[in-house]
Amino acid sequence: MPLAHRAVLGELLLREWRERYQGSLAGGAWLLLQPLLQLLVLAFVFGSLLPARVATADLAFPVFLALGLFPWLLFANAVNRGTTSYLDHAGLIARVPLPPSLYVHARVLASVLIDGLGLLLVLLVLLLGFGLRPTLAGLVAALAAIAVLALFALALARIAALLQVFVRDCAALVGQLLGLGFFLTPVLYERAQLPAAFAGVLALNPLAAPIEALRHGLSGHAAVPWMALAVSALLALLLLLGSLALQRRAGRHLEDFL
């Protein structure tokens, strides 16, 4: 990457941080407040009101949930925010000759970094307060899982952002699909506790592997699905290649459609 692009990327990242928290009273505290509130609500609804299918003998439900919810949010926020990258930067794209995908990359990277920081803080709390003692292999699995999720987010955001330039319905659709994906990914429940038929079908969701790898790796209450994680990583890479091909075809005259 040329030096100028790196400086611009740095500025874009700073800008993302400001956009999220500047002007709000709590500022960076929202980094934790927002997901914690979400965790609280979900833990109450699916822990007490409508108990989800989890074997929480060795793991409190909020902890189980946190280990699924935060990586999911990391993925979903990045895709969601990445989708409108080109439209949000239309002013710059029209006036400054930079490769437009830089804006998507900055969005996704900023989102992953910010949510990754939140995830790290949550993990520290879990380590200190709830006696979570992951092994080294478990930590590696968690890191790999985050990387796979981030890769998926990047590929999907690149595709969605490009489509959004042509068809403005895309962002709304992405929002809906992410809502659906939340329930089709084992965030609230444990796949092993589902009827075998459902569990098998849901295993086809490539996001299931990283979520489970992170949760199992850190809690140690089940084996890390290394094989499935590798397959997911491969799929993410293929998707990224697909997004590059799409960019080559449809991205040549991007600015004409903004």
Added chain:
Amino acid sequence: MSPALVEVEGLAKRYPAVGARGDRIAALWQLLRGRSPGREIEVLSGIDLRIARGESMAVIGENGAGKSTLLKLITGTLTPSTGMVRRHGRIGALLELGAGFHPEHSGRDNVRMAAAIHGLAGAALAAKLPEIEDFAGIGRYFDEPVKHYSSGMVVRLGFAVIAATRPDLLITDEVLAVGDERFQKKCIRWIDGYLADGGTLLLVSHSLYHVRKLCRQAIWLHEGRIAAQGEAQAVAQAYETWLEERDRDEGSAAPAGRPEFHVERLELVGNHGAVLEAGASLVIEAGLRGPPGERPHLLVGLVRADGTPVYGVSSEMDEVALAADPADPAAWRIRLHFPALALLPGRYRVRAHAMDPEALRLFDTVERDFELRGPARELGLVRLPHHWERP
């Protein structure tokens, strides 16, 4: 020949037509199949251009001639449909009034971003920041969000960044039209210095004054093609002549079919030779026609023979109604008196325009030349009432 900073060959740009609902998705489908996106509108074609280092070039032409599109293609924010643009230096561009500032972020943050785009970051930027702040001269607004800026302040900030980064090629699009006079002068001074130091300028301007002052070369774009190219003075002259001719043609061209309201008759009463003594009265009589029963208004203008406007007034402004012709409901008449006309001797022209009953639309133009004769040593157009006093 000095080395080229920009070389443009066979450049053309077509925009996809995306007015209708299905256009965008259809264009996407075409692009995915590796074809050009469906219906297109050509805005620029057959452009060959070479900008050498140290040159100053203006792009002139009417609105919609393709000037901004050409600048964007040269800057690289648009991709050519055909042809190619080769760049050999650092380009700093102020396109569409501003450097792509984000309205929600402060001037300082936007400057950091714009500077980063020009390759200025870190310690080098920190050293330049006071200079940029000073050049922009917008005071405490520097730390306010750009959405609170006036358009002049946005341009000031954008120009300040450019001034600090000193690109090899400076591209500006109507920037000078926005700032106030003091800032304009500052910009022009800066550009003068920049050019004297070997900088290269590509400028779009509707101000032929700026074109002549700042540029040695010019190209005139007309409907997406180069109409003339060469020395700025000559190209600006050709463009000006063309503009005048077009305006004159529009004014006197026989309309296709008579307009709804029109001036049928225009006379200088009692002056068949159209020669008056300076200081005499001028009486103009006009006969107008229009749809029966719809009373038109008359607009009369006095201009000097070279087209300089002297005075214009309409019956609507003075709240006067044209007289109806009892025999013909479609005909109207009026006389306008200028007692003791204060114009200085010279050749003049009366212009009469028919207007609709609301005096909103101008329909046609009929002219009569006349000459004012007499001795006068005063200067100008009109004798203003005055007296001298010895205090």
